[in-house]
Structures are given as structure tokens and as C-alpha cells.
Amino acid sequence: MKILTCPINGPRPIQEFHYGGAVRDMPDPAACTDEEWADYVFNRDGAPGVKAEWWYHSASSVWFIAERDVVNDEILRTYLWGKSESP
Amino acid sequence: MLDTGPVTLSLRLLKFGFSKEYLEPRMFRRPDGLRDRYDVVIIGGGGHGLAAAYYLAHEFGITNVAVLEKSYIGSGGTGRNTAIIRSNYLTEEGVNFYQASVDLFQDLSRTLDLNLFYSPRGHFTLAHSPASLRTMRWRAEANKHLGVESETVGPDFIQKKIPELDLTCGGKQPPVHGALYHPPGAIARHDAVAWGYARGADQKGCEIHQETTVTDIEIKDGAVEGVHTDKGYIQTDRVLSAVAGWTTGIQEMVGLRSPLVVHPLQAVVTEPTKPWLDAIVVSGSLHTYISQSSRGELVAGAALDPYELISTRSTLTFAEGLAGHMLDLFPFLGDIKIMRQWAGLCDMTPDFSPIMGTTPVKGFYIDAGWGTWGFKATPISGYTMAHTLATGRNHELIEPFNLSRFSRFNLVGEKGAASVGH
Numbered sequence: 383m384k385i386l387t388c389p390i391n392g393p394r395p396i397q398e399f400h401y402g403g404a405v406r407d408m409p410d411p412a413a414c415t416d417e418e419w420a421d422y423v424f425n426r427d428g429a430p431g432v433k434a435e436w437w438y439h440s441a442s443s444v445w446f447i448a449e450r451d452v453v454n455d456e457i458l459r460t461y462l463w464g465k466s467e468s469p
Numbered sequence: 470m471l472d473t474g475p476v477t478l479s480l481r482l483l484k485f486g487f488s489k490e491y492l493e494p495r496m497f498r499r500p501d502g503l504r505d506r507y508d509v510v511i512i513g514g515g516g517h518g519l520a521a522a523y524y525l526a527h528e529f530g531i532t533n534v535a536v537l538e539k540s541y542i543g544s545g546g547t548g549r550n551t552a553i554i555r556s557n558y559l560t561e562e563g564v565n566f567y568q569a570s571v572d573l574f575q576d577l578s579r580t581l582d583l584n585l586f587y588s589p590r591g592h593f594t595l596a597h598s599p600a601s602l603r604t605m606r607w608r609a610e611a612n613k614h615l616g617v618e619s620e621t622v623g624p625d626f627i628q629k630k631i632p633e634l635d636l637t638c639g640g641k642q643p644p645v646h647g648a649l650y651h652p653p654g655a656i657a658r659h660d661a662v663a664w665g666y667a668r669g670a671d672q673k674g675c676e677i678h679q680e681t682t683v684t685d686i687e688i689k690d691g692a693v694e695g696v697h698t699d700k701g702y703i704q705t706d707r708v709l710s711a712v713a714g715w716t717t718g719i720q721e722m723v724g725l726r727s728p729l730v731v732h733p734l735q736a737v738v739t740e741p742t743k744p745w746l747d748a749i750v751v752s753g754s755l756h757t758y759i760s761q762s763s764r765g766e767l768v769a770g771a772a773l774d775p776y777e778l779i780s781t782r783s784t785l786t787f788a789e790g791l792a793g794h795m796l797d798l799f800p801f802l803g804d805i806k807i808m809r810q811w812a813g814l815c816d817m818t819p820d821f822s823p824i825m826g827t828t829p830v831k832g833f834y835i836d837a838g839w840g841t842w843g844f845k846a847t848p849i850s851g852y853t854m855a856h857t858l859a860t861g862r863n864h865e866l867i868e869p870f871n872l873s874r875f876s877r878f879n880l881v882g883e884k885g886a887a888s889v890g891h
Contacts, residue, residue: 397786400775401775401776401777404777416876417876420875420876420877420878421726421876424728424819424875425726425727425728425875426727426728426729426730428716428717428727428728428729428730428731428777428816429717429718429720429721430717430718430779433777435776435777452731452777452778452779453778453779453780454780455778455780455782
């Protein structure tokens with residue numbers, strides 16, 4: 383991957399982006415157990431496969447989601463939060 | 470006419486030339502097939518897995534052991550690191566563990582009867598700001614308290630030991646204010662460590678199966694029953710996973726969750742030059758570490774790639790960034806060429822300490838989370854994991870590194886002692 387397609391700005395060189403980690407749901411800290419909270423804080427899905435991740439286009443301050451295969455670094459699609467379709 | 474002197478081609482070499490077979494004894498046997506059952510199955514034929522097999526056989530009398538390696542031994546992190554050995558860590562748990570490893574390394578060539586080119590050089594971690602010098606001072610005091618040779622030194626001392634270093638960084642980077650100096654810091658030939666442990670384990674009867682991939686692990690009632698491989702099924706009740714960067718694939722087979730996320734770490738070697746750099750030079754601010762191998766090549770590495778990737782591809786961005794920072798420190802290297810560039814997989818933990826020992830799955834033991842710090846821990850990891858496999862109880866040196874620390878919010882923070890900010 384050397385080019386990443388920002389949903390707002392289109393294809394841009396990878397150097398313009400920052401990686402923000404996997405998209406994850408936070409459990410309700412008031413309601414969940416200590417174990418569930420520890421799992422959320424520390425544990426990750428590190429297995430090979432396709433993952434939805436946060437990416438940030440630093441030149442234009444756009445956060446968006448990229449679906450990427452972490453084995454061959456191929457981007458399957460990118461979209462803004464709340465919109466699961468590609469532009 | 471060119472005078473070549475007397476021809477001294479040895480008879481032995483001549484025999485090699487005419488022989489269809491390799492005349493030297495092999496380092497270890499190549500077993501015909503897998504047995505039906507082993508007392509211990511070790512997944513991963515890197516330094517750690519082979520060392521565990523070696524100590525199981527030599528210290529704990531367990532020799533019905535199979536080491537399963539999906540490629541050739543030492544083909545993963547063992548042969549891809551920058552071969553630095555040091556113990557100037559930050560926490561009591563970390564310093565004691567890595568110092569025990571240095572103690573084993575110092576005698577390891579004799580123990581394994583193989584020259585590992587173990588070479589104490591002196592290890593400098595440069596500080597480019599008063600704030601980073603304060604962190605160095607903290608590390609030095611923590612180290613000294615635990616009996617590890619470590620001190621902060623000023624620019625004059627650094628310049629005397631490394632005359633070629635440009636302390637001003639050409640005015641392009643913040644200048645060097647001082648350094649953390651760790652005299653026992655060493656380098657060694659990393660492949661030979663794997664070969665030596667492999668030979669030692671093999672001589673006692675352990676089997677090393679290369680090109681053998683584990684495809685699944687059989688669990689019944691929360692305990693290990695066996696291992697499926699592409700060469701057949703093996704019964705066993707004890708499995709050690711020592712696969713570092715491939716752990717996230719193995720842990721899925723037994724249904725374990727962990728904080729491990731894999732990032733590639735790249736490194737380069739340059740063409741060889743005559744010996745000029747005795748010390749190991751690390752700059753956290755410039756994300757660079759450099760040493761000169763016994764062949765004269767400069768071995769250099771930098772920070773992790775910035776996002777998760779389970780691949781050993783190389784990038785031009787990395788080589789450019791690293792070369793720039795090498796030139797900030799040693800401007801005269803401008804004409805030196807990079808010969809090779811490669812990447813290794815780093816299974817990173819949030820506290821920069823490993824994950825070792827027992828797991829909630831009975832009979833499944835883990836030696837992982839080796840991120841960017843695995844090679845230096847090879848001997849002590851092998852020893853403590855062998856102890857843990859043989860007795861079923863975690864060795865006291867690795868108790869703080871158990872997987873359960875993440876559910877107890879009891880981390881062992883070593884990020885401040887990582888060679889560069891990752």
C-alpha cells in the first residue's frame with residue numbers, strides 16, 4: 383500500500399496519513415465487569431485477516447475508516463464513519 | 470608476472486571439490502518422520518524454541534521433544550534482529566531477567582562449543598535533550614541499584630570513545646547532551662545461537678522438524694491433547710508456542726486473547742568497511758541504532774513500521790529515513806552503500822515486556838510478546854520456559870510476565886528502556 387483513498391480527498395500518498403488502530407466498541411464502563419474492561423483496554427484482535435481501522439488524513443484533518451487486509455496490505459474500501467458505502 | 474606464492478590448496482578442500490556429498494558432519498539430524506507422541510512439542514525453531522529444547526534435555530532430563538519449524542531454523546526473528554545484547558532496562562523485573570540472559574550469553578560459546586562471535590562493545594544510548602538525559606539518569610540509577618554496569622556520561626567521554634560521531638548532528642538535529650553508557654552491551658552472531666542450541670538439543674535426542682507447519686491444536690476439557698501438522702497428528706499434553714511474530718495465528722487455535730499486535734521492523738546492512746566503530750550507538754530521538762559487525766558491515770535499524778502488518782516486505786520510505794539519520798550522526802557515511810534491507814515481525818505488547826509461561830489452557834505454554842527485544846533474551850527465555858514446562862510452575866524470573874497481568878492491571882512498563890521510541 384503506497385496510496386490510500388481518502389473518502390473526501392481521493393487517492394493520496396500514504397505519507398499523508400496516520401494509523402489510528404482498529405475500530406472497536408467500548409463497553410459501558412459503569413456497567414461492565416473489571417474483566418470486560420481489562421479486555422477492552424488491553425486485548426486486541428491481532429490475528430491475520432481483514433480489519434476495519436481508523437485512518438487520519440493529516441493534511442485535511444479527516445478521520446475515516448479503511449478495511450484492510452493486514453497480511454498483504456491491500457485496502458478493500460474506505461468510507462466515513464456511519465457510511466459503510468465507498469464514495 | 471603476478472607472484473601468487475606457493476600453492477597451498479589443501480587436500481581437504483580438494484576432496485570437498487570432488488565429493489558429491491557434503492563431507493562435514495551436519496549440525497543436527499534430519500528425522501525421517503514424526504513420532505506418534507512427544508512429551509513436549511515446541512512450535513517455532515527460532516532461538517527461543519531451540520534453547521527451550523536444549524535446556525529441557527540438558528537441565529531437566531526431558532528428551533522426547535519435537536521442535537516444529539515451518540521454514541528453516543532461525544528464519545524468523547532470530548535471523549532478522551540487529552543482534553544487540555544488553556540489560557540496562559528500567560524495571561526490577563526487566564533488569565533481573567535480561568541480566569540473567571547476559572550472564573548466560575557470556576559463557577554461551579563455551580557451553581554450546583560453538584563460536585558465537587560474542588563481542589562486548591559498550592552500548593551508548595544518546596540523549597539529545599536535557600529531558601532525555603534525565604530518563605537516562607533514571608535508568609542508570611535503577612540499573613546500578615540492581616548491580617548492572619550502567620552510567621550517564623557527558624559529551625567529552627562519548628567523543629573520546631566514538632571519535633567519528635558528530636555530536637552537533639550537523640546542526641540539523643538537536644545536539645548530543647550526553648548518553649547512557651552500558652559497558653557490557655554486546656553483539657553476537659544471531660544465526661549461530663540458533664545452530665548451537667539446535668545441535669545441543671539434537672545431541673541429547675530432541676528432534677528438529679523443519680518445513681513442518683502446525684495447522685491446529687487439539688484441546689479437550691481445557692487441556693492440550695495434541696497438535697495437527699501438515700505432516701500428521703502428534704499426541705502430546707505439553708505445547709510451547711515460541712513463534713513470536715506468528716503468535717496471533719497460534720493463539721486463535723487455542724482460543725486465547727492477548728494484547729499482541731504485529732508490526733514489521735526493518736533493518737539494513739551496508740557494504741563492509743575497515744573496523745572503525747567499536748561501540749553500539751543508539752539514538753532514541755533519531756530512531757536509529759548502529760553497530761559494526763565482525764565482517765565490517767554496519768548493521769542499522771530504526772523504529773517499527775507505523776501500522777499493523779503481518780508481512781516482511783521492505784519500504785523505500787524506511788531506507789531513506791534511516792539513511793538520513795545515520796548521516797546526522799556519521800556524516801562521512803555519505804558514500805557508503807546499503808547492501809541489504811529486510812524486515813522481521815514484532816509481536817508488540819502495550820508495556821514492552823514479553824508474555825511468558827502458563828496460560829488458562831492446561832498444557833499450553835506461551836513465549837511471546839518479543840516485539841523488538843527478543844534476541845537478547847534467547848538463553849534465559851529458553852531456560853525459564855524449560856523450567857516451566859518441566860515443573861508446570863512459572864519460573865520466578867518470568868512470573869511478572871504472565872499473560873494474566875493484563876487482567877490484573879499489573880503491567881511491567883519497559884517502554885522507557887526500548888532502544889528507540891516506537
